[in-house]
Amino acid sequence: MAELTNRQRMTIPRQEMPTQPPEVRIGNFDEVALGYTWELALREAERCLQCAKPHCVEGCPVGVQIPQFIKALRNGDLPGAVRAMKEKNNLPAICGRVCPQETQCEANCVLAKKGQAVAIGRLERFVGDFELREHTAAPQPAPPTGRKVAVVGSGPAGLTCAVDLARLGHKVVIFESLHLPGGVLIYGIPEFRLPKSIIRAEIEFATSCLGIEIRTDHVIGNTYTLDELLAEYDAVFLGTGAGLPAFMRIPGINFNGVMSANEFLTRVNLMKGYRFPEYDTPVKVGRRVAVIGAGNVAMDAARSALRLQVMQAARERAAGITPADHEVHIVYRRSRHEVPAREEEFHHAEEEGVIFDFLTNPVEILGDEKGTVRGMVCIRMELGEPDASGRRSPVPIPGSEFEMAVDTVIFALGTSPNPIVFNNAPGLVRTRHGTVVADPETGRTQMPRVWAGGDVVTGAATVISAMGAGKRAAADIHKFLTEEM
Amino acid sequence: MYEILEKHRLSDAIVLMVVAAPHVARKARAGQFVIVIADEQGERIPLTIADHDPQAGTITLVIQEIGKSTKQMGQMEPGQGFYAVAGPLGHPTEIATYGTVICVAGGVGIAPMYPIARALKEAGNYVISIIGARNRGLLFWEDRMRSVSDELIVCTDDGSYGRKGVVTVPLQELLEARRDEIKKVWAIGPTIMMKFVSLTTKPFGVETIVSLNTIMIDGTGMCGGCRVPMLEGAQFVCVDGPEFDGHLVDWNGLLSRMQFYRDEELLAVERWEHLRETPSHECRLEKMIA
Numbered sequence: 001m002a003e004l005t006n007r008q009r010m011t012i013p014r015q016e017m018p019t020q021p022p023e024v025r026i027g028n029f030d031e032v033a034l035g036y037t038w039e040l041a042l043r044e045a046e047r048c049l050q051c052a053k054p055h056c057v058e059g060c061p062v063g064v065q066i067p068q069f070i071k072a073l074r075n076g077d078l079p080g081a082v083r084a085m086k087e088k089n090n091l092p093a094i095c096g097r098v099c100p101q102e103t104q105c106e107a108n109c110v111l112a113k114k115g116q117a118v119a120i121g122r123l124e125r126f127v128g129d130f131e132l133r134e135h136t137a138a139p140q141p142a143p144p145t146g147r148k149v150a151v152v153g154s155g156p157a158g159l160t161c162a163v164d165l166a167r168l169g170h171k172v173v174i175f176e177s178l179h180l181p182g183g184v185l186i187y188g189i190p191e192f193r194l195p196k197s198i199i200r201a202e203i204e205f206a207t208s209c210l211g212i213e214i215r216t217d218h219v220i221g222n223t224y225t226l227d228e229l230l231a232e233y234d235a236v237f238l239g240t241g242a243g244l245p246a247f248m249r250i251p252g253i254n255f256n257g258v259m260s261a262n263e264f265l266t267r268v269n270l271m272k273g274y275r276f277p278e279y280d281t282p283v284k285v286g287r288r289v290a291v292i293g294a295g296n297v298a299m300d301a302a303r304s305a306l307r308l309q310v311m312q313a314a315r316e317r318a319a320g321i322t323p324a325d326h327e328v329h330i331v332y333r334r335s336r337h338e339v340p341a342r343e344e345e346f347h348h349a350e351e352e353g354v355i356f357d358f359l360t361n362p363v364e365i366l367g368d369e370k371g372t373v374r375g376m377v378c379i380r381m382e383l384g385e386p387d388a389s390g391r392r393s394p395v396p397i398p399g400s401e402f403e404m405a406v407d408t409v410i411f412a413l414g415t416s417p418n419p420i421v422f423n424n425a426p427g428l429v430r431t432r433h434g435t436v437v438a439d440p441e442t443g444r445t446q447m448p449r450v451w452a453g454g455d456v457v458t459g460a461a462t463v464i465s466a467m468g469a470g471k472r473a474a475a476d477i478h479k480f481l482t483e484e485m
Numbered sequence: 486m487y488e489i490l491e492k493h494r495l496s497d498a499i500v501l502m503v504v505a506a507p508h509v510a511r512k513a514r515a516g517q518f519v520i521v522i523a524d525e526q527g528e529r530i531p532l533t534i535a536d537h538d539p540q541a542g543t544i545t546l547v548i549q550e551i552g553k554s555t556k557q558m559g560q561m562e563p564g565q566g567f568y569a570v571a572g573p574l575g576h577p578t579e580i581a582t583y584g585t586v587i588c589v590a591g592g593v594g595i596a597p598m599y600p601i602a603r604a605l606k607e608a609g610n611y612v613i614s615i616i617g618a619r620n621r622g623l624l625f626w627e628d629r630m631r632s633v634s635d636e637l638i639v640c641t642d643d644g645s646y647g648r649k650g651v652v653t654v655p656l657q658e659l660l661e662a663r664r665d666e667i668k669k670v671w672a673i674g675p676t677i678m679m680k681f682v683s684l685t686t687k688p689f690g691v692e693t694i695v696s697l698n699t700i701m702i703d704g705t706g707m708c709g710g711c712r713v714p715m716l717e718g719a720q721f722v723c724v725d726g727p728e729f730d731g732h733l734v735d736w737n738g739l740l741s742r743m744q745f746y747r748d749e750e751l752l753a754v755e756r757w758e759h760l761r762e763t764p765s766h767e768c769r770l771e772k773m774i775a
Contacts (some may be wrong), residue, residue, distance in 0.1 A: 371741035
């Protein structure tokens, strides 16, 4: 193909990614977005103007060389695209699926100002998926340095840190408390957004090439304390995430049918509860589900609940029973404008039929005589003055209480750091929110030879920001191991 | 895989297994628990560590075959192994010299009580143990409990062995006769037993520690599934427990929470037994559910 002019490139529309239609996908847990074909990927790659000063790269927390990988891609050189990508990002098939590109690289794309940014995330996913199939660019470790690093937690921060350190020749052991590696990628993010097979393949490929050892079932804080790790390793990175769920302090939270989004999603994702009884862990949703909160986790919980309801209805129809009506609500105390979830997640939830109750806040959960949820008292809210977060703060409207008939209440109100790792670690300085105090540039904590990054430092944030923190910490740990020891 | 090294049947529906889990054995203490998964499709279930040997790298688990997962574990043999064993989890029992203490254990609860009673005895306490089961066939470790107790009372609900009746009857008698002497009570067993032990000791104002075994998923403070309704607020078995002051637990709330997945538990057992009987047969139940 002859080289296009920029004017020609700008006439190509942003290529849509094929998806399962909403009415089909709500009946399964298969991936919603199906990925670009070769043709779509090439056409989308042609849109990139190859800016001399690429602002997109500045928008990426790990600094992926975006113009380079897109250029290789449109030259048909997929292995070249993979190499450009993996300079900075070892988990592209994951990032291509879960990064909020619209607020990062794509927000900075020069074309965004003229309408539609290059679909960088979709191209990243395309390149990542190619590499998972073809394995063209196996990461190579540098010669062994003789240094040993313990990485606690195998989520995005820990994995990224481990891979970068192993590439530099350090011996890395990852300690994971659950039975599978991946952290929030595996217990939190549903199959329909990020298939488990992708996570497994990315982790297996990276760790086997680099000789990284993963010890599952190790609960640091108990199995080993931080001090015990420091006695055996030259440095420790804490990427233990923020998994401790917040519950509202309202009456009725102990009724059956009230749970945290973490419990619900862990049952569904990590334990494959949607395949009960083939898998042993059950998961139960009622006919009328209320998810409290409107972040990405709330969207994941609502969309998972909807799928369980539709699958249940299909089983009933197959058994000759007419299924009862079912509904999933998202109850949020602010308005549509303040929804913290990614636009795409909100859009998918809406498309699938999730009902949004904005400016609504629960004040009490009601139970029946057996201790099971039968309803929820809510109050209407209005928006007042902007609060510390810059968002207009919701204020209850006196006398506007009303009852909502629900049988399942799922709280998705955010999380704070997992507590166990802090057992017997008095040297680790934390904020009053429970997060670890660490230098944002280097990840260094107040405790010698201990680094931290990801949600355990920032509180619940994004996969890519955790990866960025893991990367910065790896660079600083490397500096420490090679220059300061 | 965590290999099963030894298996002994303690009673009709209780097996003891010694499992290779060096990472747990090196740190375990009385009162702590592990999360065990039988196989790749398995669920995460909490089991109290009945004993541990750091040198051998083994832990002892005593499993009551009651649900699908525990029945499946009970069928496993030495040489086979569990898919996951994570831990040790929870806080260890606080062992100190209190004076005279009572250890009340029911059914499978005798197993986790043994190391606690032993530690209390070693710390110089006068240990009175009350152990009970529904019938003689379900009773085990009488000799072991006797070896770490200054006094031992054995009860069966049906009177087939020892005193006839439930454990709270001799407990009540002891509290009435020797209130000033008794400093602390531990109770491990079925939730309903721990409830009634707590109700029995409450009027006497004797501190009572119960070891709760709730529904649990991750076991590391991430899901909140194991929350225990307390008379004020809630606590989490995995990070706050597993031991709690029995006088502060909202027992009826807890009993209700433990029933939440009852239908699914029954279905899982039914399906498992059905598949075991007819392994090659295409399962009708399966089709209905798929």
